Amino acid sequence: MKANIKAISYYLPEAVLSNDLINQEFPEWEIEKISSKTGINSRHISADNEFSSDMAVKAAEKLFAEHNIDRSTIDYLLFCTQSPDYFLPTTACIIQDKLGLNTSIGALDFNLGCSGFVYGLSLAKGLIAGEMAKNILLITAETYSKFIHPKDKSNKTIFGDAAAATLITAEKGFCSIGNFIFGTDGRGAENLIVKQGGMRFPVSSENEDIVDEFGNVRNDKNLYMNGAEIFNFTGEFVPKLIFSILEKSNLTKEDIDLFIFHQANKYMLNHLRKKIKIPEEKFFIAMEGCGNTVSSTIPIALYEAQKQRRLTASKNLILAGFGVGYSWAACNLII
Known part of the structure; x- marks a missing residue:
């Protein structure tokens, strides 16, 4: 059974950290130098009371609305994060409740960073191939900004916060995995x-x-x-x-x-x-x-x-x- 990517949406927090703001705090860090080396002009930063589950929910709600997806069809939730809300319970369980997904679905967190989306696609494909699920919601969300020291100009320049929601399905999509x-x-x-x-x-x-x-x-x-x-x-x-x-x-x-x-x-x-x-x-x-x-x-x-x-x-x-x-x-x- 083929696994296909049907739709993707993403969410960026409201607050924006621009290169101009970084330069104001670190005058030796020239705006042009930041842009040319990193390829980044701005990054979005989660609010003090905004965490991975909050961003995950917003990304998923955008996915459902933008692509006219019926949330009742979701039968498995995969959540990739290295900045979970808690040690326990599993953040995926919190997201299931906040999104109002069926209680009959599977839901789990997995802790991976930069390779996490590709690993998530492999897990989703395995679930579909094993006929354990048909419509899998894969969400990635990180609030790395909360790990960064306010005076760490290097990491502040590179990392931004975001969440993305992807529907992987046994039905037709825009590409197969x-x-x-x-x-x-x-x-x-x-x-x-x-x-x-x-x-x-x-x-x-x-x-x-x-x-x-x-x-x-x-x-x-x-x-x-x-x-x-x-x-x-x-x-x-x-x-x-x-x-x-x-x-x-x-x-x-x-x-x-x-x-x-x-x-x-x-x-x-x-x-x-x-x-x-x-x-x-x-x-x-x-x-x-x-x-x-x-x-x-x-x-x-x-x-x-x-x-x-x-x-x-x-x-x-x-x-x-x-x-x-x-x-x-x-x-x-x-x-």
Whole structure:
């Protein structure tokens, strides 16, 4: 039984952090420098009382309204987040209740970041292939801004908050989901991490701020990213990932009409594009107005590609997610 993507919608919080505002706070961080290096002009920031479940619900409600979807047909909910409302209960259960979905559905959280959307597609395809569900609501939502130290200009520049809702169904959609390749290397775990907050390192009131060589301030309850190591990781593993999914799908680069990668930052994406030798016209970037929204970057980019009619002349697409974990995954879509 085929699994198809039928519809996507996304939600961005109301508050906007522009490059101009970042420059006002950090005058040494020039607006043009931020834009040219990251490809980001602004990012949306969740309100103090706005959390992942709130954004997930708003994204799902947009999906239902924009695409005339009957919520009573949803029979499974997958929720990808690394910033859940609580340790327990499962945030997916809260979302089920807030959306008024049937109590007969399955619902679960899974904790993945930049590769999460592709992993979610694989879970949805498996549920459909196993005839356990027919209409799966896959939601990605992150509030990474709540992990970032106010004086950490580097991470504030890159990350934005967002949620995306995708309907995967056994019925006809705008594309079908093909093959998958996965990868994991936990040796890189400490290069992108929020160290405190779990059971191993509970949040402490005795945190000492650390200032790095670039003037970024953070402590162990904040998001830490070793940008150089993350860059090296992507340069080593992402090209292999792309060639592996092409081989598994019996495709060549020339067969692919559009590549959509996790929208990390413009500099990294262009480096990967050149390394893999992907023509610029076949490489889609959509992060200028929202930044790196972690697990929501790929569905947002896919939505924008469809909106810009980049999919109408396409036949084969490649999606690739990679980052925190380390975790990576790719799949091919057939229009």
